[in-house]
Amino acid sequence: MNIHKYTLKLLTAAFSLSLLSVSGQFTITNPLTTRDMTGIKVGDNAYLTAANGVDPNGAGWLRLTEAKTNQKGFMYVLQGFPTTLGVIADFEYKDWRNVDDSYFGADGFSVYLFDATVTDANFKLGGYGGSLGYATYSNPAGTTGLSGGYVGVGLDAYGNYANDGENRHGSAPAGTLTSGMLPNAFVLRGPTSSTYTSSNVYLASAPLGDRSGTVADIRQRNEIDYNTITATRPADNIFYRRVQVIITKPGNDYVVTIKWRKENQTTFTQVLSYTLSSATYPIPANLKLGFAASTGGGFNFQEIRNIILTTPGNLRVDSRSDSYFTCNDNTSNLTFKVEVSNDTDAALNSIDFNGKITDDNNNVLDPAKFSITSLSTTGFTNSNIPISGFTSNNISGTVGLTAKSSGIITITGKYHKRGIGTNRNFRMVSTVSSNQITDTDTTNNTAVTAIEVRRCSVVSNPMMPAYSK
Structure with a gap:
């Protein structure tokens, strides 16, 4: 029996029962470490490493991109979840490369929450490149944002997701950009809109680590990605990232909070908090979770595992x-x-x-x-x-x-x-x-x-x- 598949089935059963008893309760998990594709939709260059023989079954990752030029990949969880009590999306990732790309890694990846009423047939990503699969994009011209997108959090290694290039709407303040870019940063963009110029607007960002020097100096620091060339995936005590994207409603409006934990740490550090107006950005009754990543001239292996979706504010x-x-x-x-x-x-x-x-x-x-x-x-x-x-x-x-x-x-x-x-x-x-x-x-x-x-x-x-x- 596959151990992680067994655990997923057990917790999924608990989730189904809880929906019948108390509205808003849910817990969904998927380790993404096995060959099992149950419960997820994977597309473009993305794949499960255990299914392709890269890793042993039970020790794999969802690999969104290879460390190669011009890659793109996505995944989303098929099961939607209610937003009545809020949501915590918790996951681990690795972002690394085994050859020198001369760009210090690129581009980055997005974790997005989108309206669960969007069917698989109608699901469409936003632009790749600096838009990380979530936001509007210029190639081809007029590329719209992710179908039903509510929020798109960019974990941006290269630095374009926070600017208004490539037909993205809104930009981080000029004083926070280096050469027009914001590498090594968390960046939050808003909902997809039927009005193109109002779609996926820039909302907030959190630059990480030392910001001194040139944009290349900032890129090569180990924040979003690991910048030591290595033949094998870096061990957790060398490079480890665990992220929580949390949506709560403490009052009339929604608050998006982002926390993360790095190698050899036992507690999460809050890196970003942003209040979304419930009047301007009403939250859908049910959401789904997904990830997308892209590379260009620069590249990384961009990998996800151990997804947990549940509610905040409790034990x-x-x-x-x-x-x-x-x-x-x-x-x-x-x-x-x-x-x-x-x-x-x-x-x-x-x-x-x-x-x-x-x-x-x-x-x-x-x-x-x-x-x-x-x-x-x-x-x-x-x-x-x-x-x-x-x-x-x-x-x-x-x-x-x-x-x-x-x-x-x-x-x-x-x-x-x-x-x-x-x-x-x-x-x-x-x-x-x-x-x-x-x-x-x-x-x-x-x-x-x-x-x-x-x-x-x-x-x-x-x-x-x-x-x-």
């Missing part, structure tokens, strides 16, 4: 592991990182946490098959979760978090040789709750990370899976 949990499989004939160590987020406006000192290692039927595993060896926490104001002396694979405790903050529980354990058998899975199941708040969305209160147990080759590289099928 939630997410979990990940340092490996997607283990070998049945080996005793091996595995680490899970469980992130608990208090996205409410109140400090909470009594968040109940339960974490357990189970089989596919939710039975807690015997320590003879898998045993927890250590646990640590960071970011919490208080915690009574045990950190040693584990006698079972079921852990409970209480943690605290300040308002709008997250903490991480790191659990390390040992899979024991031939513990559960080949082509089976075990799972880290994490659940949070608190009686200190009324949680507006409980679909994101449980996270499941599954590990596949494989029969691995001992003749060649033990990290290369060899199925017993």
Whole structure:
């Protein structure tokens, strides 16, 4: 069984049930790490690296562009979601290249939210090039913006998305541009309009890092992309980016907030906040999420994975592991990182946490098959979760978090040789709750990370899976 496919199906089922019970609740996840195309639409040069043999199944990425000239690619999630309670779009990305392009990487990519009533047949991207698949464009002349586009966030390595060239409408203030460009920046553009000159107008931007020197000096700094030429994808401790695009409605208007986390960081940093007038830009009842990227003379591999779509303003949990499989004939160590987020406006000192290692039927595993060896926490104001002396694979405790903050529980354990058998899975199941708040969305209160147990080759590289099928 494909572990990430299994997790996606489990959470999608929970999402479907929640829509029947409470309007506005949803949690949609897709790791994009496998060969499975279920639930997504992929086009132009984009592809799943696990499907094309670039990466092992379970360890792949959605590659929007190759590190080649004049590439373009897109993907969007087929499942729409309600906007009643707002939305958080959370994802990881890598932006890197294996050869020198003489441009210090280009162009960048967009993450966009668009009206879910737009059908697949009627879906149309905006212009590529500096418009990053979202905004209007000049080639061909009169290229309109993305069908039903509501907001398009550009992660711009090269620097054109913020200016009014190529028939884009509106520009960042001249004082923030360098040689007419804004490289290494987050840039926000607005909805697609039937009036061409009012479509996808510039709204806001957040230049990143050191802005001194020439435009080339700014481009070659490691902010949006990684600028050291490398034969292989940079490891997470070298270059890691995780982004959250958040839409809330604290009053009459909508607020778009962008946060990100970089390598060796445990907390998100807010980089941009912009208020959208609800009168000028009414939000559709349901939205969909997508990504698009482009290259020109300059280029990068532009890759996405681990998409989470859910609601803000509540308690939630997410979990990940340092490996997607283990070998049945080996005793091996595995680490899970469980992130608990208090996205409410109140400090909470009594968040109940339960974490357990189970089989596919939710039975807690015997320590003879898998045993927890250590646990640590960071970011919490208080915690009574045990950190040693584990006698079972079921852990409970209480943690605290300040308002709008997250903490991480790191659990390390040992899979024991031939513990559960080949082509089976075990799972880290994490659940949070608190009686200190009324949680507006409980679909994101449980996270499941599954590990596949494989029969691995001992003749060649033990990290290369060899199925017993």
